[in-house]
Amino acid sequence: MTRFDHTEIDDVIHGRLRLGIMAYLSTVSPAPFVELKSKVNTTDGNLSTHLSKLEEAEYVRIEKTFSGKKPLTLVHLTKQGRAAWIAYLNRIQTLLSAAE
């Protein structure tokens, strides 16, 4: 098995769950919290924890709003988040190409 220098990869993105969150948000933004939770197949608490990390890095923005009378939490991918996602994919591509 080939080993990679993982220090070159953006740690904020590269948890499996956060990777899933960023991937889904790259095509669906804003995504309702409940939709995102279902897509990445996790619990409310776990998703909240990982979203907080992405929010701290300013990769996502959380919006609390209402749909009619029901509360609705929307997760937006920010400009920085999209740039970080693209940079992450480029980095991975470079690493994989170098390992071939």
Added chain:
Amino acid sequence: MTREELLSDLAYARTLAEEGRHAPLIGGAYLVMFGVLLAICYTAQWTIIEGLVPLAPSMVGAIWMTFGVCALLGNMLLSRRVRSLPGGATVSNRIDRNVWFGVMWAILAVVAGSILRALRVEDFAGPDVIMAAAFGLYGVALYATATAGGHAWLRTFAILAWCMSGILWFFLGEPWLYLIAAAASVTVLIVPGVIMMRREPKSVT
């Protein structure tokens, strides 16, 4: 971290990104509503023009005003339904929503110009022109949505709409075109609308 782990993570990310990219369309109910309303109005207009019902030709205006009111109310009701469905923020659904919004304004511009022309120079070809232009625009909207979301099946309906637009332009002024337009509304609006509604997610899955 191994190459295999990395590839597995990327495959996972790709699956999620594609789920967003190819999400089901949720605007089918709008297509069905407009298809039904247009089919009814075109048929009603045809029966008046052909003299099949004892109504003055001026009633055609009343039919289309009723259409406007029904469309407005229907839009308000459907927006609640569509808001409750997941996937509204996907690229394909955003494009679908916005391209139809643009089509609506384009048709309204054609309607306004046609009405003004009818009033100013008494050229009553306007309604036929609206119909022909509208089907061309429906084709553009269906094609854009099909391409954006990878819904290739929708392209067939776009092509049908363009064919219908050509036919309507060619036979401009023929009364029977309204009956053809009613059938075309069923084909290029109601049918794809029903297909979309059958595929739309009932809840977040």
